[in-house]
Amino acid sequence: MAEQKKMVEAITSMDEDFAKWYTDIVKKAELMDYSSVRGCMIIEPYGYAIWENIQKILDGRFKELGHENVAMPLFIPESLLQKEKDHVEGFAPEVAWVTHGGNEKLQERLCVRPTSETLFCDHYANVIHSWRDLPKLYNQWCSVVRWEKTTRPFLRSVEFHWQEGHTMHATAEEAMQETEQMLKVYADFCENDLAIPVIKGRKTDKEKFAGAEATYTIEALMHDGKALQSGTSHYFGDGFARAFDVTFQDKENKTQYPHQTSWGMSTRIIGGIIMTHGDDNGLVLPPAIAPIQVIIVPVAQHKPGVLEKAAEIEAELKKNFRVKTDSSDQSPGWKFAQYEMKGVPLRLEIGPKDIEKNQCVIVRRDNREKTFVPLDELSQRLPELLEAVRKGMYDKAYERRAQMTYTAQDMDELKELADTKPGLIKAMWCGDLACEEQIKNDAGLSSRCIPFEQEQVGCKCVCCGKTEGLRMVYWGKAY
Amino acid sequence: MAEQKKMVEAITSMDEDFAKWYTDIVKKAELMDYSSVRGCMIIEPYGYAIWENIQKILDGRFKELGHENVAMPLFIPESLLQKEKDHVEGFAPEVAWVTHGGNEKLQERLCVRPTSETLFCDHYANVIHSWRDLPKLYNQWCSVVRWEKTTRPFLRSVEFHWQEGHTMHATAEEAMQETEQMLKVYADFCENDLAIPVIKGRKTDKEKFAGAEATYTIEALMHDGKALQSGTSHYFGDGFARAFDVTFQDKENKTQYPHQTSWGMSTRIIGGIIMTHGDDNGLVLPPAIAPIQVIIVPVAQHKPGVLEKAAEIEAELKKNFRVKTDSSDQSPGWKFAQYEMKGVPLRLEIGPKDIEKNQCVIVRRDNREKTFVPLDELSQRLPELLEAVRKGMYDKAYERRAQMTYTAQDMDELKELADTKPGLIKAMWCGDLACEEQIKNDAGLSSRCIPFEQEQVGCKCVCCGKTEGLRMVYWGKAY
Numbered sequence: 001m002a003e004q005k006k007m008v009e010a011i012t013s014m015d016e017d018f019a020k021w022y023t024d025i026v027k028k029a030e031l032m033d034y035s036s037v038r039g040c041m042i043i044e045p046y047g048y049a050i051w052e053n054i055q056k057i058l059d060g061r062f063k064e065l066g067h068e069n070v071a072m073p074l075f076i077p078e079s080l081l082q083k084e085k086d087h088v089e090g091f092a093p094e095v096a097w098v099t100h101g102g103n104e105k106l107q108e109r110l111c112v113r114p115t116s117e118t119l120f121c122d123h124y125a126n127v128i129h130s131w132r133d134l135p136k137l138y139n140q141w142c143s144v145v146r147w148e149k150t151t152r153p154f155l156r157s158v159e160f161h162w163q164e165g166h167t168m169h170a171t172a173e174e175a176m177q178e179t180e181q182m183l184k185v186y187a188d189f190c191e192n193d194l195a196i197p198v199i200k201g202r203k204t205d206k207e208k209f210a211g212a213e214a215t216y217t218i219e220a221l222m223h224d225g226k227a228l229q230s231g232t233s234h235y236f237g238d239g240f241a242r243a244f245d246v247t248f249q250d251k252e253n254k255t256q257y258p259h260q261t262s263w264g265m266s267t268r269i270i271g272g273i274i275m276t277h278g279d280d281n282g283l284v285l286p287p288a289i290a291p292i293q294v295i296i297v298p299v300a301q302h303k304p305g306v307l308e309k310a311a312e313i314e315a316e317l318k319k320n321f322r323v324k325t326d327s328s329d330q331s332p333g334w335k336f337a338q339y340e341m342k343g344v345p346l347r348l349e350i351g352p353k354d355i356e357k358n359q360c361v362i363v364r365r366d367n368r369e370k371t372f373v374p375l376d377e378l379s380q381r382l383p384e385l386l387e388a389v390r391k392g393m394y395d396k397a398y399e400r401r402a403q404m405t406y407t408a409q410d411m412d413e414l415k416e417l418a419d420t421k422p423g424l425i426k427a428m429w430c431g432d433l434a435c436e437e438q439i440k441n442d443a444g445l446s447s448r449c450i451p452f453e454q455e456q457v458g459c460k461c462v463c464c465g466k467t468e469g470l471r472m473v474y475w476g477k478a479y
Numbered sequence: 480m481a482e483q484k485k486m487v488e489a490i491t492s493m494d495e496d497f498a499k500w501y502t503d504i505v506k507k508a509e510l511m512d513y514s515s516v517r518g519c520m521i522i523e524p525y526g527y528a529i530w531e532n533i534q535k536i537l538d539g540r541f542k543e544l545g546h547e548n549v550a551m552p553l554f555i556p557e558s559l560l561q562k563e564k565d566h567v568e569g570f571a572p573e574v575a576w577v578t579h580g581g582n583e584k585l586q587e588r589l590c591v592r593p594t595s596e597t598l599f600c601d602h603y604a605n606v607i608h609s610w611r612d613l614p615k616l617y618n619q620w621c622s623v624v625r626w627e628k629t630t631r632p633f634l635r636s637v638e639f640h641w642q643e644g645h646t647m648h649a650t651a652e653e654a655m656q657e658t659e660q661m662l663k664v665y666a667d668f669c670e671n672d673l674a675i676p677v678i679k680g681r682k683t684d685k686e687k688f689a690g691a692e693a694t695y696t697i698e699a700l701m702h703d704g705k706a707l708q709s710g711t712s713h714y715f716g717d718g719f720a721r722a723f724d725v726t727f728q729d730k731e732n733k734t735q736y737p738h739q740t741s742w743g744m745s746t747r748i749i750g751g752i753i754m755t756h757g758d759d760n761g762l763v764l765p766p767a768i769a770p771i772q773v774i775i776v777p778v779a780q781h782k783p784g785v786l787e788k789a790a791e792i793e794a795e796l797k798k799n800f801r802v803k804t805d806s807s808d809q810s811p812g813w814k815f816a817q818y819e820m821k822g823v824p825l826r827l828e829i830g831p832k833d834i835e836k837n838q839c840v841i842v843r844r845d846n847r848e849k850t851f852v853p854l855d856e857l858s859q860r861l862p863e864l865l866e867a868v869r870k871g872m873y874d875k876a877y878e879r880r881a882q883m884t885y886t887a888q889d890m891d892e893l894k895e896l897a898d899t900k901p902g903l904i905k906a907m908w909c910g911d912l913a914c915e916e917q918i919k920n921d922a923g924l925s926s927r928c929i930p931f932e933q934e935q936v937g938c939k940c941v942c943c944g945k946t947e948g949l950r951m952v953y954w955g956k957a958y
Contacts, residue, residue, distance in 0.1 A: 126512055159553050
């Protein structure tokens with residue numbers, strides 16, 4: 001136990017310093033390393049395996065819905081970025097500029113893509129001609145670059161990895177449906193696979209994506225009471241299509257502009273997993289994306305038969321689960337702490353006494369609950385144990401969010417809550433930008449979203465007191 | 480047949496203009512589109528699906544051998560690129576430079592990675608301390624940028640996609656073994672999965688990778704007699720480790736430099752598939768990586784029962800194969816030509832007469848051979864039919880290479896062959912750079928490799944006539 005304690009001491013406690021706790025975890029669980037390039041991180045094998053599992057699930061869902069993967073260029077010529085006015089205003093201040101190729105100065109600067117709407121539209125103008133060419137349902141997995149001043153591993157970095165879906169549709173209705181559908185895909189993924197409860201809603205005009213008509217978002221609440229925008233889906237109408245002259249002949253042979261969407265989820269969600277589920281012993285990973293779902297720790301492994309039995313169990317479980325045996329010469333205590341740090345959902349202990357009884361011990365990472373499982377039943381029992389971990393994680397996060405969500409009727413109450421209670425605040429808003437800005441200035445809160453599930457938590461705007469055109473908004477501090 | 484003819488006419492014939500035939504295929508088979516960024520292409524869904532299948536197979540092999548995926552930054556600070564002298568000399572003239580972030584000029588220029596040895600070494604210096612940390616077997620899938628003047632889709636582009644493996648080992652022997660092992664993985668993949676016969680060998684010092692001690696290569700012969708370097712594996716010794724101060728304590732507690740390898744295969748191989756197997760009707764895809772392995776074409780599809788039977792067959796085959804039914808309102812002739820263009824290995828025709836006989840017609844893309852297959856046997860017969868296509872493709876390519884490989888004894892013969900016979904030329908070489916350069920200047924041939932399987936095709940250097948230190952080299956023109 002001394003060794004285990006030592007490892008655990010190595011992480012700052014969450015309550016003491018949440019930011020330090022976070023960076024301790026990303027380093028000690030070997031998710032990432034800092035690089036020599038400011039704001040760009042190295043995703044190490046364990047972190048990248050999480051991302052690969054996320055990719056696999058999402059990519060499968062996208063393809064089931066008819067989306068196809070493509071690869072667009074890494075660079076955007078300056079003139080192309082400038083074609084849509086709002087878009088360039090939003091992104092130009094934070095892009096990296098390539099000015100030289102080899103020893104020659106370029107005639108036109110190229111920016112490293114911060115997002116690829118302009119590239120997709122440029123291509124769509126080439127390949128969309130008739131209603132028969134629609135819809136176009138494209139996606140790409142890549143990295144993008146935004147010249148952020150302050151960066152944090154996974155949460156905000158100069159380069160980050162993501163997928164960006166870009167679709168074109170014959171009608172506005174169809175495009176809006178796509179926008180909502182993809183938000184639902186993200187929400188389902190977060191709730192069912194990542195065990196992260198999310199609020200689905202719409203961004204205010206102030207907070208929406210540069211160039212979009214509407215931005216939908218899923219917002220999750222982190223352990224420290226801050227919100228994390230975890231996935232977004234944008235409806236563009238035909239604004240980009242007009243700017244890029246993308247047109248098609250409809251069935252009546254009339255020239256029309258198609259309607260567009262884009263949607264993205266990034267490696268930021270790994271930060272969300274850490275800050276939703278992690279504890280003072282380290283990571284806690286949802287089974288669906290854990291690189292190791294079951295870690296087998298042989299106990300008294302020098303005794304005859306122990307390692308053989310562990311190998312036998314591993315061989316059996318490998319058929320259906322991501323499983324690993326640690327038979328290194330470290331002590332069981334060290335291994336327990338190590339795989340708790342790494343967030344492995346289930347630990348399987350097997351020692352001479354267990355073998356005698358033809359059983360093993362299973363310990364859940366989320367609540368440390370211990371179960372004795374007969375070896376004959378192991379394969380059948382594991383799915384329910386993994387699901388119990390997932391549900392336990394989800395319920396805990398849901399409960400915490402419920403406890404950390406407040407309502408406010410006026411600015412005094414809002415400011416008081418903002419100063420004293422980390423979490424989300426529900427309050428009515430009249431829809432005026434002025435009120436939104438005042439709330440930001442006076443209470444330090446941004447609008448997280450106008451949730452689809454509206455509640456009437458008051459009868460007047462929390463800021464100006466107006467009683468008309470009210471909608472309920474989640475306010476909070478955010479990553 | 481008129482429509483079929485029309486589609487086929489749309490491709491330039493190979494004999495008439497090979498370069499045009501190639502670009503016709505990449506466009507008409509919808510593999511790629513040109514972008515607004517010079518030398519950067521858009522990989523369209525059908526092309527990207529090929530790449531995804533390539534990735535899946537290779538990634539599986541890498542992981543079986545213990546490699547782990549990571550993500551390194553997109554950028555390399557200029558000072559980092561300069562740490563290894565040969566490396567920077569090789570790459571600096573062809574990199575893209577980022578000089579501004581947002582509106583600010585950077586203190587130090589960043590290049591967009593042309594390859595990532597420097598980044599991996601920088602990281603390895605952080606994480607390798609003891610012999611327990613070795614080997615490190617990392618790989619990444621990404622795109623890289625080289626400021627090429629002349630570009631061609633897939634074959635040579637400013638941005639291209641690839642995987643780059645970077646490994647560190649405790650001993651030189653182990654690193655050399657890894658270098659050879661990964662070349663073998665590439666060769667097996669080319670021969671068994673892509674049906675491309677390759678020559679395994681070592682590059683001359685002139686042709687090796689910038690900074691490497693040894694570069695191994697697989698070389699394939701294209702339809703037009705030019706060679707394509709299809710995958711490379713490099714042995715670095717401890718040169719980079721010394722430059723980047725990567726050290727470890729060995730078991731005797733002595734400080735040592737680890738030994739390094741890197742190895743890569745890129746989207747260039749898609750160009751290799753096209754130019755090895757394609758014909759005047761379009762692409763011919765090896766079954767292992769074909770996005771559609773079987774295209775079902777209903778014949779007389781308006782007749783009762785035809786589409787139902789096609790759907791039934793598709794549902795059954797989908798369990799084990801990549802299969803698609805085209806029930807659009809285009810004629811069967813159009814569809815035949817369309818999926819020949821797209822290189823689908825097998826076409827399955829099903830019409831009223833076939834249904835009566837409880838059979839279908841299978842037509843091979845590679846040789847147009849037609850087989851009647853009882854529907855009850857279809858699932859069992861398909862694997863052997865797909866394997867027959869693969870073998871047919873491999874044998875044809877192997878035979879062509881044999882016919883297009885020559886030997887030369889002296890410069891006159893070499894020049895004569897270079898001028899009149901497209902293909903590979905085997906000739907003895909003394910090992911002197913001067914001879915290699917003279918062969919390049921006088922005959923326009925570069926050394927493709929010093930093959931592992933040596934033959935004695937002469938008794939003196941083809942250039943200077945020396946009789947000592949001879950090795951057999953494949954010479955050729957190359958992409």
